Amino acid sequence: MKLYNTMSGKEENFAQKTGPVRMYVCGITPYSACHLGHAMSAITFDVLRRYLEFSGFEVIHVQNFTDIDDKIIDRALKNQKGYREIVEPLINEYLYDMDSLNVKRAHIYPLASEAIPKMIQVIQKLIDKESAYYSNGDVYFKVASHKYYGALSRRSLSNMIAGARVKISVDKTHPMDFALWKAAKPGEPFWDSPWGPGRPGWHIECTALCLSHLGEKIDIHGGGQDLVFPHHENEIAQSEAYTGKRPFSRFWLHNGLLNLGTDKMSKSIGNLIGVSEAIDKFGADELRLYFLSSHYRSPLSYSEELITPMKRALERLRNCLRIESPAIGQELDITEFEDRFTEAMNEDLNTPKAVASLFDLVHAINRGKEAGKAIGEAQSRLRILGEVLGFTFREVRNEMIPSLESLKQFSSQINTLLKSEGHLELSIWFDANTPMDDHNRIIDNLLLVRSDLRKLKSFDMADKIRVQLGEIGINLEDTPNKTSWRFST
Numbered sequence: 407m408k409l410y411n412t413m414s415g416k417e418e419n420f421a422q423k424t425g426p427v428r429m430y431v432c433g434i435t436p437y438s439a440c441h442l443g444h445a446m447s448a449i450t451f452d453v454l455r456r457y458l459e460f461s462g463f464e465v466i467h468v469q470n471f472t473d474i475d476d477k478i479i480d481r482a483l484k485n486q487k488g489y490r491e492i493v494e495p496l497i498n499e500y501l502y503d504m505d506s507l508n509v510k511r512a513h514i515y516p517l518a519s520e521a522i523p524k525m526i527q528v529i530q531k532l533i534d535k536e537s538a539y540y541s542n543g544d545v546y547f548k549v550a551s552h553k554y555y556g557a558l559s560r561r562s563l564s565n566m567i568a569g570a571r572v573k574i575s576v577d578k579t580h581p582m583d584f585a586l587w588k589a590a591k592p593g594e595p596f597w598d599s600p601w602g603p604g605r606p607g608w609h610i611e612c613t614a615l616c617l618s619h620l621g622e623k624i625d626i627h628g629g630g631q632d633l634v635f636p637h638h639e640n641e642i643a644q645s646e647a648y649t650g651k652r653p654f655s656r657f658w659l660h661n662g663l664l665n666l667g668t669d670k671m672s673k674s675i676g677n678l679i680g681v682s683e684a685i686d687k688f689g690a691d692e693l694r695l696y697f698l699s700s701h702y703r704s705p706l707s708y709s710e711e712l713i714t715p716m717k718r719a720l721e722r723l724r725n726c727l728r729i730e731s732p733a734i735g736q737e738l739d740i741t742e743f744e745d746r747f748t749e750a751m752n753e754d755l756n757t758p759k760a761v762a763s764l765f766d767l768v769h770a771i772n773r774g775k776e777a778g779k780a781i782g783e784a785q786s787r788l789r790i791l792g793e794v795l796g797f798t799f800r801e802v803r804n805e806m807i808p809s810l811e812s813l814k815q816f817s818s819q820i821n822t823l824l825k826s827e828g829h830l831e832l833s834i835w836f837d838a839n840t841p842m843d844d845h846n847r848i849i850d851n852l853l854l855v856r857s858d859l860r861k862l863k864s865f866d867m868a869d870k871i872r873v874q875l876g877e878i879g880i881n882l883e884d885t886p887n888k889t890s891w892r893f894s895t
């Protein structure tokens with residue numbers, strides 16, 4: 407399996423000799439609701455993890471929450487709240503949104519605020535090693551002390567100074583030196599330290615959390631491309647200076663960013679689309695398919711016109727999984743499609759190609775069914791491959807899907823009819839066994855009622871159910887053994 411390593415600028419073979427793959431992904435700063443840019447990054451690393459696991463690796467996935475940050479402190483001060491009151495509901499909302507997107511939860515979600523003692527220990531050792539220095543209540547990392555500073559972002563210190571408007575600070579010996587510890591300002595949360603009351607800088611957090619949860623050398627470090635510099639460059643410098651070991655991470659993976667128009671989607675610009683808003687509008691699988699239809703390292707432009715066709719595409723997949731397989735017949739051979747899928751994923755997670763192989767497999771299954779082949783095994787392989795990409799295949803809100811309200815109304819009409827036609831037992835059974843908040847259960851139970859009506863030779867009523875379901879967008883397909891259903895498209 408090849409993965410593009412930002413450090414080398416090349417695709418490299420990913421192998422793991424012993425033990426689990428230790429993967430650290432930079433998480434969010436919870437100061438406002440998460441948006442689709444976060445969802446895209448989370449889905450990228452979710453697919454990486456799912457594919458590693460599918461390929462036989464064990465993965466330990468750690469993702470932090472930056473719960474100490476200038477913006478959080480600002481919001482807390484403005485709203486006269488403690489910083490925890492700001493971050494806790496937002497962390498819960500993030501986890502809820504990611505669950506809705508079927509993103510596997512990380513094994514550990516550490517908080518920056520929980521790792522202050524570790525950060526203090528790391529900073530103290532960096533001072534002892536003369537990689538950091540105290541200045542006026544702050545502590546700075548000495549970038550010139552790290553021989554490889556700039557290797558990840560391919561910049562030299564002299565270019566960085568020329569290219570950036572660097573504020574010259576009297577407290578720093580070099581303009582690119584960055585804060586490991588900041589002296590407390592009035593009204594801010596603070597922690598005691600050997601350098602006086604204060605709080606950690608952002609970068610040191612991820613070093614301390616990696617060291618605490620994954621060890622001195624990790625296998626994969628991930629994040630958005632906007633984190634390459636300075637965040638990840640600084641993380642490498644601190645971590646390697648502290649441990650004396652290189653490389654801190656064997657692989658550095660970065661996802662491209664989501665744009666709205668020509669701008670990156672970001673809180674500071676304010677051009678955000680909320681995750682739950684988008685899930686309600688398009689569906690979780692549909693959003694995922696939209697993201698995976700583009701390679702994870704490419705930038706992607708948010709466009710409703712491009713997401714809308716995903717509904718139809720997903721419906722093709724779902725319908726294919728619902729087809730009844732002929733009981734006899736030669737099993738459809740799908741090796742070619744499975745091979746294409748893994749080849750694509752082995753090419754630095756080429757999800758557009760992997761997705762294309764799934765749709766070709768759908769086509770082959772549909773044709774196989776027409777040719778009288780057994781397709782059950784092919785369908786279950788399709789589901790497994792789809793799940794590697796994180797699809798749930800669950801039905802979602804969609805304008806082609808009848809509303810729950812119309813289904814409920816329809817069910818009560820049928821129930822009244824059952825009673826008036828003397829099918830009291832069926833009516834009682836349907837009432838007792840049908841949760842009215844579940845599309846699939848309502849439809850499945852209506853089909854069971856219809857099948858019993860046919861056995862009782864009430865063909866008129868059975869037919870009525872078929873016709874009226876068709877009118878609200880649910881088509882039935884009768885085979886000798888079973889009736890299956892699909893949403894009309």
Ligand SMILES: [Zn+2]
Nearest residue numbers: 432433612637
């Ligand atoms: Zn980080």
